[in-house]
Amino acid sequence: xxxxxxxELGAAMQAGEFSSVELTRHFIExxxxxxxxxxxxxxxxxDQALAEAEAADRVIRSGQAGPLTGIPLVQKxxxxxxxVKTSCGSRMLDSFISPYDATVVERLKQAGTVxxxxxxxxxxxxxxxxxxSYYGPVRNPWDQNRVPGxxxxxxxxxxxxxxxxxxxxxxxxxxxxxxxxxxxxxGLKPTYxxxxxxxxxxxxxxxxxxxPMTRSAEDAAMLLQxxxxxxxxxxxxxxxxxxxxxxxxxxxxxxxxxxxxxxxFDAGLDSAVAASIDGAIGLYKQLGAEVVDISLPNTALxxxxxxxxxxxxxxxxxxxxxxxxxxYRCEDPKDLEDLYKRSRGEGFGAEVKxxxxxxxxxxxxxxxxxxxxxxQKTRHLISDDFKRAFETVDVIMGPTTPTxxxxxxxxxxxxxxxYLNDIYTIAANLAGLPGISIPVQPVNGLPVGLxxxxxYFTEGKLLNVAHRLQAETDWxxxxxxxxx
Amino acid sequence: MQWETVIGLExxxxxxxxxxxxxxxxxxxxxxxxxxxxxIDLGFPGVLPVLNESxxxxxxxxxxxxxxxxxxxxxxxxxxxxxxxxxKGYQISQFELPIVGKGSIGIDLEDGTHxxxxxxxxxxxxxxxxxxxxxxxxMSGIDLNRTGTPLLEIxxxxxxxxxxxxxAYARKIHQLVVYLGICDGNMQEGSFRVDANISIRPxxxxxxxxxxxxxxxxxxxxxxxxxxxxxxxxxxxxEGGDEVVQETRLYDADRxxxxxxxxxxxxxxxxxxxxxxxxxVEIGEERLQRARRGMPELPDQKRQRFExxxxxxxxxxxxxxxxxxxxxxxxxxxxxxxxxxxxxNWVTVELAxxxxxxxxxxxxxxxxxxxxxxxxxxxxxxxxxxKIAKQVFEAIWNGExxxxxxxxxxxxxQITDSGQIEKIxxxxxxxxxxxxxxxxxxxxxxxxFFVGQVMKQTQGKAxxxxxxxxxxxxLKD
Numbered sequence: 001x002x003x004x005x006x007x008e009l010g011a012a013m014q015a016g017e018f019s020s021v022e023l024t025r026h027f028i029e030x031x032x033x034x035x036x037x038x039x040x041x042x043x044x045x046x047d048q049a050l051a052e053a054e055a056a057d058r059v060i061r062s063g064q065a066g067p068l069t070g071i072p073l074v075q076k077x078x079x080x081x082x083x084v085k086t087s088c089g090s091r092m093l094d095s096f097i098s099p100y101d102a103t104v105v106e107r108l109k110q111a112g113t114v115x116x117x118x119x120x121x122x123x124x125x126x127x128x129x130x131x132x133s134y135y136g137p138v139r140n141p142w143d144q145n146r147v148p149g150x151x152x153x154x155x156x157x158x159x160x161x162x163x164x165x166x167x168x169x170x171x172x173x174x175x176x177x178x179x180x181x182x183x184x185x186x187g188l189k190p191t192y193x194x195x196x197x198x199x200x201x202x203x204x205x206x207x208x209x210x211x212p213m214t215r216s217a218e219d220a221a222m223l224l225q226x227x228x229x230x231x232x233x234x235x236x237x238x239x240x241x242x243x244x245x246x247x248x249x250x251x252x253x254x255x256x257x258x259x260x261x262x263x264x265f266d267a268g269l270d271s272a273v274a275a276s277i278d279g280a281i282g283l284y285k286q287l288g289a290e291v292v293d294i295s296l297p298n299t300a301l302x303x304x305x306x307x308x309x310x311x312x313x314x315x316x317x318x319x320x321x322x323x324x325x326x327x328y329r330c331e332d333p334k335d336l337e338d339l340y341k342r343s344r345g346e347g348f349g350a351e352v353k354x355x356x357x358x359x360x361x362x363x364x365x366x367x368x369x370x371x372x373x374x375x376q377k378t379r380h381l382i383s384d385d386f387k388r389a390f391e392t393v394d395v396i397m398g399p400t401t402p403t404x405x406x407x408x409x410x411x412x413x414x415x416x417x418x419y420l421n422d423i424y425t426i427a428a429n430l431a432g433l434p435g436i437s438i439p440v441q442p443v444n445g446l447p448v449g450l451x452x453x454x455x456y457f458t459e460g461k462l463l464n465v466a467h468r469l470q471a472e473t474d475w476x477x478x479x480x481x482x483x484x
Numbered sequence: 485m486q487w488e489t490v491i492g493l494e495x496x497x498x499x500x501x502x503x504x505x506x507x508x509x510x511x512x513x514x515x516x517x518x519x520x521x522x523x524i525d526l527g528f529p530g531v532l533p534v535l536n537e538s539x540x541x542x543x544x545x546x547x548x549x550x551x552x553x554x555x556x557x558x559x560x561x562x563x564x565x566x567x568x569x570x571x572k573g574y575q576i577s578q579f580e581l582p583i584v585g586k587g588s589i590g591i592d593l594e595d596g597t598h599x600x601x602x603x604x605x606x607x608x609x610x611x612x613x614x615x616x617x618x619x620x621x622x623m624s625g626i627d628l629n630r631t632g633t634p635l636l637e638i639x640x641x642x643x644x645x646x647x648x649x650x651x652a653y654a655r656k657i658h659q660l661v662v663y664l665g666i667c668d669g670n671m672q673e674g675s676f677r678v679d680a681n682i683s684i685r686p687x688x689x690x691x692x693x694x695x696x697x698x699x700x701x702x703x704x705x706x707x708x709x710x711x712x713x714x715x716x717x718x719x720x721x722x723e724g725g726d727e728v729v730q731e732t733r734l735y736d737a738d739r740x741x742x743x744x745x746x747x748x749x750x751x752x753x754x755x756x757x758x759x760x761x762x763x764x765v766e767i768g769e770e771r772l773q774r775a776r777r778g779m780p781e782l783p784d785q786k787r788q789r790f791e792x793x794x795x796x797x798x799x800x801x802x803x804x805x806x807x808x809x810x811x812x813x814x815x816x817x818x819x820x821x822x823x824x825x826x827x828x829n830w831v832t833v834e835l836a837x838x839x840x841x842x843x844x845x846x847x848x849x850x851x852x853x854x855x856x857x858x859x860x861x862x863x864x865x866x867x868x869x870x871k872i873a874k875q876v877f878e879a880i881w882n883g884e885x886x887x888x889x890x891x892x893x894x895x896x897x898q899i900t901d902s903g904q905i906e907k908i909x910x911x912x913x914x915x916x917x918x919x920x921x922x923x924x925x926x927x928x929x930x931x932x933f934f935v936g937q938v939m940k941q942t943q944g945k946a947x948x949x950x951x952x953x954x955x956x957x958x959l960k961d
Contacts (some may be wrong), residue, residue: 205758319573
């Protein structure tokens with residue numbers, strides 16, 4: 001039951017083979033049995049899930065079911081969920097019960113999905129290993145001594161471990177694609193503005209984007225269909241029609257032009273991972289695609305640019321967590337300054353504080369031009385690289401990450417090495433482009449992700465390209481031992 | 485030493501939009517604390533601002549009115565600082581690219597001089613909440629109803645050279661924003677708040693002196709007092725061999741003094757940067773044209789029209805156009821049949837005096853412009869004299885009906901029958917032989933006595949012109 005695709009589950013429920021309640025119970029049972037070690041969920045919501053499943057069953061019986069009716073999934077704990085703790089992986093919001101639903105949550109509810117709970121994540125989405133979570137690290141189902149990636153590590157691990165059919169994620173510098181790669185699932189970061197940010201706790205507003213984390217591109221198409229579209233509550237949300245993503249999944253790839261940026265196959269890339277990527281690209285050639293070498297000359301600027309822009313925005317976005325209106329407040333504050341200092345000092349973890357400090361510094365008088373303004377300029381250069389590339393190619397391919405999943409604790413003492421894990425994913429955020437990561441040939445039993453980057457609003461093309469490979473291979477169907 | 489005063493003003497005007505600048509919550513004043521703050525105003529996790537376009541339209545009106553450059557593309561920025569009544573930890577404002585750029589406005593002083601004051605910029609921003617430091621037993625109360633109310637901050641050039649000029653400028657801006665309908669102008673409720681930058685320098689010196697910024701000025705009277713106090717303080721400092729420190733000073737109206745709030749060294753580094761949650765505000769030619777078409781007549785235009793159309797004196801035209809309400813009232817009086825010049829007198833003297841005495845605002849006037857027009861018509865057609873008209877006005881004020889009804893009910897119609905007037909004059913002359921003799925001996929002043937006697941006999945209803953004419957003829961016999 002837990003290995004079926006969304007389409008298969010929908011058909012089975014509509015045919016009366018099992019109900020959404022039965023399906024949901026099955027996943028609740030798996031969560032109870034398997035989540036303890038994985039720590040993929042911060043807040044399981046079984047009661048809510050069963051109530052939603054009952055409602056879904058009524059809809060199915062009435063013949064009004066949509067493609068997602070009754071499908072159990074998990075929500076990354078960065079999305080506000082009315083009446084349910086929304087922690088963002090932080091002690092700061094450990095006591096925060098959101099009074100409203102994020103647009104993504106609202107839309108998935110309207111589509112009839114069932115929420116099994118809130119998924120673990122790096123604190124305020126700042127991290128690439130899920131180790132910065134106040135609720136402890138998530139373990140990678142493929143090797144529990146390894147990280148699942150981050151920041152959407154809980155959603156990735158939950159989908160990989162088949163304790164949820166799908167999950168929502170958010171991606172600011174790779175937070176959907178990188179954990180998808182390390183956990184062997186499919187993760188899509190849409191074009192900036194494709195999915196509403198309303199109700200998604202902001203990390204870096206100009207980079208954050210929500211997207212689906214699923215077992216296949218086919219499932220991702222269905223989930224994105226429900227998530228995407230204009231929202232008047234988010235000024236940066238694009239007022240553009242949402243195409244039918246499922247309709248183009250099987251389009252032919254004959255004549256597809258794939259660009260391989262030489263900067264993405266440099267010395268930092270693990271050779272076994274490179275071989276795996278090459279293998280997948282060979283398959284695309286067999287499917288009729290044409291492969292050309294391209295250059296994205298400003299690739300090396302992506303990480304430094306990102307680590308100015310993202311912290312600068314986060315230093316301001318996280319100012320609202322001041323212990324005054326909601327969230328963590330220190331005991332017995334002496335005065336206002338003490339309230340601020342201790343509430344924030346005790347409520348935030350080390351990585352969050354590090355980024356707030358970097359960002360505050362970058363925006364300070366006398367440093368603004370040298371850091372923030374310069375980063376805006378290099379951000380333009382990076383966007384221009386892609387603009388030029390897409391004049392000649394349809395999609396860009398490369399590895400999602402330089403290596404497979406690393407060990408828990410391996411990089412926690414060295415933030416810069418940790419940051420370099422996002423070296424291939426960050427540029428798409430800076431340029432606002434969509435990107436998808438899909439599993440390819442594993443290395444030593446650990447998943448490897450192929451990243452496909454497209455031009456603005458070409459999610460349909462990315463899903464099509466991903467799906468055609470998945471139709472020919474079974475990497476995305478492989479399940480970690482103990483979770484089949 | 486002769487000192488020259490240099491003043492520049494920053495005026496925060498609350499824009500009269502129904503909802504807040506970035507949320508749908510109401511902006512109405514006076515609700516119970518924290519009942520008009522939604523999750524967006526409260527800065528809850530995950531919420532996002534959406535710009536209220538009517539705030540932009542109002543800013544455009546102001547920009548057009550002061551002949552300012554309108555930015556085709558302006559940017560919202562975040563001004564970062566921590567304070568409990570600032571929920572997000574930053575204020576959304578405009579910094580490098582404000583919507584309204586350089587403009588200017590003319591002011592007229594009482595001595596008749598006209599001066600043009602430069603406007604540096606005007607930008608849109610959100611208001612903060614209020615911190616209440618009393619009645620909370622050593623704690624502070626926070627009321628976030630005001631949070632997110634749209635403000636247009638109007639920054640002047642340091643062009644004012646006296647306190648009188650500063651007050652005239654502030655009044656002029658106040659008049660303008662109320663005329664434009666973009667601000668209710670209520671200073672008590674904080675809808676119009678003035679911060680004043682003031683410095684002094686020896687006459688003839690080009691360089692500016694060190695300035696101080698005065699805050700918490702909520703009336704024009706206090707503005708004058710605060711500036712006077714500060715001017716004296718700065719002169720005393722410098723003449724006493726000390727220096728003025730650049731700082732923000734708070735005006736305390738109860739003690740009539742300013743005191744230091746924070747110095748330049750303590751000033752925040754606001755870490756402004758463009759707000760990534762909001763798109764740039766693009767003002768196209770079409771929108772600008774629409775705004776121009778929607779402009780009301782401005783005070784100066786109205787004043788000039790009053791002078792030419794109604795042939796009013798400059799002083800009357802100025803007084804009548806001080807507020808849009810008064811100008812509208814006046815024009816309705818004229819439209820209802822009042823003579824333009826007489827109407828000007830009645831509106832600025834009789835009506836204004838009565839309202840003042842009763843402590844009423846023009847909008848609360850018991851006498852409608854139509855009623856006043858009707859009254860003035862009866863003066864014009866000689867039904868009543870100007871003197872009797874005051875009596876009729878009082879009756880209208882007291883709710884006894886329109887002019888005609890009052891004249892009818894009280895029998896105040898003027899006596900214009902020469903035979904009747906002659907008869908009464910004959911009686912008066914017969915009854916006062918001594919005074920007639922004195923008058924004939926050259927005591928001209930006694931004419932008033934005879935007029936008074938006639939009026940007494942007729943309860944003031946005799947037509948004064950006819951009385952004079954007949955009296956003169958009879959007395960000179």
